[in-house]
Amino acid sequence: MSEALSDTVTLSIENGVAVVLIDNPPVNALGLSVRQGLSAAADRIAGDDAIKAAVISAKGRTFPAGADIAEFAIGMREPWLPGVIQKIESLEKPVVAAIFGTALGGGLELALGCHYRVAAMSAKMGLPEVQLGLLPGAGGTQRLPRLIGAERALQMMATGKPVKAPVAKQMGLVDKVVADDTLMAEAAAMATAAIAHEGPLPRVSEKDDVIAKDKADAGLFDRFVAENGRLFRGVIAPEQILHSVKAAVSLPFAEGMKAEAENFGKLFTSDQSRALRHVFFAMRETTKVPDIAKDTPLIDVKSVGVIGAGTMGGGIAMCFANIGIPVKIVEVKAEALERGLGVIRKNYEGTAKKGRLTAEDVETRMGLLTGTLDMEDLSDVDLVIEAVFESMEIKEKVFSRLDKICKPGAIMASNTSFLDIDHIATFTSRPEMVLGLHYFSPANVMPLLEVVRGAKSSDSVVATGMKLATKIGKTPVLARVCDGFIANRLMYPYMVSSQEMLLAGTPMQVIDAAMRDYGFAMGPIALLDLIGLDVITFPGEMTMTGELVAQERRGQKLNGGFYDYDEKRKGTPSPAALDIVDKVRKHRGIAGDHELSPEQVVAGLLYPVVHEGAKILEEGIALRAGDIDVAAILGYNWPAYQGGPMCWADIHGLSKIVAGLEAMGLKPAELLKNLAAEGGSFT
Numbered sequence: 001m002s003e004a005l006s007d008t009v010t011l012s013i014e015n016g017v018a019v020v021l022i023d024n025p026p027v028n029a030l031g032l033s034v035r036q037g038l039s040a041a042a043d044r045i046a047g048d049d050a051i052k053a054a055v056i057s058a059k060g061r062t063f064p065a066g067a068d069i070a071e072f073a074i075g076m077r078e079p080w081l082p083g084v085i086q087k088i089e090s091l092e093k094p095v096v097a098a099i100f101g102t103a104l105g106g107g108l109e110l111a112l113g114c115h116y117r118v119a120a121m122s123a124k125m126g127l128p129e130v131q132l133g134l135l136p137g138a139g140g141t142q143r144l145p146r147l148i149g150a151e152r153a154l155q156m157m158a159t160g161k162p163v164k165a166p167v168a169k170q171m172g173l174v175d176k177v178v179a180d181d182t183l184m185a186e187a188a189a190m191a192t193a194a195i196a197h198e199g200p201l202p203r204v205s206e207k208d209d210v211i212a213k214d215k216a217d218a219g220l221f222d223r224f225v226a227e228n229g230r231l232f233r234g235v236i237a238p239e240q241i242l243h244s245v246k247a248a249v250s251l252p253f254a255e256g257m258k259a260e261a262e263n264f265g266k267l268f269t270s271d272q273s274r275a276l277r278h279v280f281f282a283m284r285e286t287t288k289v290p291d292i293a294k295d296t297p298l299i300d301v302k303s304v305g306v307i308g309a310g311t312m313g314g315g316i317a318m319c320f321a322n323i324g325i326p327v328k329i330v331e332v333k334a335e336a337l338e339r340g341l342g343v344i345r346k347n348y349e350g351t352a353k354k355g356r357l358t359a360e361d362v363e364t365r366m367g368l369l370t371g372t373l374d375m376e377d378l379s380d381v382d383l384v385i386e387a388v389f390e391s392m393e394i395k396e397k398v399f400s401r402l403d404k405i406c407k408p409g410a411i412m413a414s415n416t417s418f419l420d421i422d423h424i425a426t427f428t429s430r431p432e433m434v435l436g437l438h439y440f441s442p443a444n445v446m447p448l449l450e451v452v453r454g455a456k457s458s459d460s461v462v463a464t465g466m467k468l469a470t471k472i473g474k475t476p477v478l479a480r481v482c483d484g485f486i487a488n489r490l491m492y493p494y495m496v497s498s499q500e501m502l503l504a505g506t507p508m509q510v511i512d513a514a515m516r517d518y519g520f521a522m523g524p525i526a527l528l529d530l531i532g533l534d535v536i537t538f539p540g541e542m543t544m545t546g547e548l549v550a551q552e553r554r555g556q557k558l559n560g561g562f563y564d565y566d567e568k569r570k571g572t573p574s575p576a577a578l579d580i581v582d583k584v585r586k587h588r589g590i591a592g593d594h595e596l597s598p599e600q601v602v603a604g605l606l607y608p609v610v611h612e613g614a615k616i617l618e619e620g621i622a623l624r625a626g627d628i629d630v631a632a633i634l635g636y637n638w639p640a641y642q643g644g645p646m647c648w649a650d651i652h653g654l655s656k657i658v659a660g661l662e663a664m665g666l667k668p669a670e671l672l673k674n675l676a677a678e679g680g681s682f683t
């Protein structure tokens with residue numbers, strides 16, 4: 001008989017062993033009622049003589065995957081998790097954690113508070129709090145080093161990467177790893193065996209043999225920082241994790257816990273954590289389309305056709321071959337087809353060289369790709385994705401032919417990055433089957449897929465597009481039709497403003513450094529060089545990119561661009577480009593003496609992005625501000641710890657942005673102005 005201790009925790013007793021089960025779907029997060037239930041369980045275990053030992057585990061798919069992140073925003077109530085875990089560890093009867101699924105964050109900390117840990121073979125364990133801009137705040141920074149040593153603990157906490165059960169066993173993180181289907185029986189047996197065990201219970205907080213070595217190693221922390229510099233760049237949580245682990249090594253447990261709580265508090269209220277928590281939920285929300293019913297029938301996509309074997313087409317084809325779906329690739333000329341297939345093979349072989357694919361995988365995937373010069377061969381595929389040259393005339397030719405070739409029920413998609421999907425749909429007799437699937441280059445790598453919903457696209461077609469995106473490992477963001485959809489439209493003003501700023505007198509390296517300091521991997525001018533100067537067209541009759549291209553400088557791919565590049569791809573401002581900057585200034589009558597500070601650069605480049613984002617929302621192109629943030633983060637490497645443009649705007653201050661835009665001579669979007677006026681926010 002099991003007894004409910006709270007809405008989400010039950011206890012049953014079998015042969016003197018109390019089995020405490022958490023049942024809080026979907027991931028058994030440690031919300032208020034779970035903490036209440038666990039606290040009550042500890043009281044019961046302590047006070048009931050019929051109970052000699054206990055097992056803590058969960059129902060459903062996983063041992064708790066952490067604190068309830070949703071609760072952070074609404075304010076947490078007692079009992080707090082660190083106290084609950086302490087109460088369990090202090091029990092005088094043995095408690096075993098039976099771990100399966102993903103024991104993450106507070107979930108793993110709960111397991112660390114138990115006296116013994118047994119894990120299912122398929123389980124994973126980790127402390128991913130850093131990815132939310134936090135640190136493990138329920139004793140994790142104090143107990144983990146005592147168990148596996150400070151260095152490994154730092155590694156796990158600063159990267160947030162989980163380890164698999166066998167590795168956890170090797171590290172000493174768990175006592176035993178067992179076959180998945182025997183977990184509960186093994187845990188009960190372990191608890192029963194522990195009843196007979198004499199001497200004090202093994203409490204991690206009382207262990208000091210492992211960290212004794214760390215205490216003696218004076219250079220440990222400096223070494224960790226020196227070897228892992230990139231983990232600390234821009235973000236504040238790793239530093240606080242480091243301080244907390246230092247406390248674990250140098251202070252008694254209780255004092256270390258105080259230090260951990262203090263450091264957790266600093267992060268909890270930080271802008272970075274607010275931003276990263278927003279991103280966590282935004283990433284998971286993009287698949288939700290409010291006006292499409294959950295039970296909308298999906299179209300079964302068992303085969304795909306891709307038109308165009310260029311860089312885009314090839315990358316798109318790989319996405320499907322990677323998950324075992326056969327792809328027919330159509331080209332006009334045999335050489336282009338051969339070249340395209342050759343590039344794909346080289347790509348796969350490169351991955352195999354890095355050890356991430358076997359030679360057999362390469363052949364299996366290549367075996368799923370068939371090249372053809374005849375579009376008629378697409379008569380039996382379930383989905384066609386067109387990735388040909390961006391010209392409406394060519395799209396017309398392709399889609400009107402596809403309309404004749406494709407079987408009824410086949411989806412016809414375009415990978416266009418700016419052309420009107422609704423217009424493309426008119427080239428067919430079945431506009432409801434047409435949508436945009438906009439990949440980012442390289443298509444097999446970039447995690448974003450914009451699913452573009454035409455005015456007539458059917459719900460089934462849209463729902464299938466969204467589902468398919470997750471199947472091929474992408475995060476879909478739904479967009480309505482407009483020039484540039486979400487990510488490219490959003491970032492165009494950023495690129496344009498960077499050109500204007502350079503002409504007005506801020507040196508390119510100052511612009512780029514300001515945006516690197518903000519958190520981008522590279523600034524906008526260097527980014528242009530990387531994308532290629534012939535890819536984006538800027539307004540004005542004489543543009544710097546136009547002049548550079550006229551000199552055969554197309555960026556990193558050809559002769560350098562704004563920068564000259566050495567063999568290590570390190571760029572220095574090019575004298576040729578500086579001449580062109582001068583030439584364009586003269587032509588346009590710009591003095592070029594207006595140099596901005598780094599803060600002004602950030603404002604000058606990002607305020608126009610926020611303005612554009614507000615228009616994208618206003619026009620209903622994106623469903624939510626969070627979708628825009630996800631598109632910027634996944635499509636343009638916007639630093640996640642800044643939350644994406646809309647969340648950043650909320651944190652930065654909407655009124656400040658409105659005033660800044662007006663000072664730049666721009667009329668802020670209505671939505672932005674209204675939100676600023678009423679003290680509202682995008683996210």
Ligand code: 3H9
Pocket residue numbers: 026027029065066067068069070081082102104105106107109128129132134135136137138140281284285
């Ligand atoms: C922490 O523990 C702090 C402590 O150290 C200190 C406290 C004092 N809370 O990802 P999925 C939801 S910080 C609330 O799609 P999967 C998620 O939003 C926490 N909700 O599934 C989604 O909802 P919906 C440290 C959560 O199978 C649904 O569950 N822990 C939480 O691809 C399914 O999620 C972490 O950071 C949560 N903790 O992946 C772990 N977790 O269906 C965060 C998930 O409405 N979680 N949800 O969209 C994960 O990494 C993945 O969710 C997991 C499952 C691997 C568990």
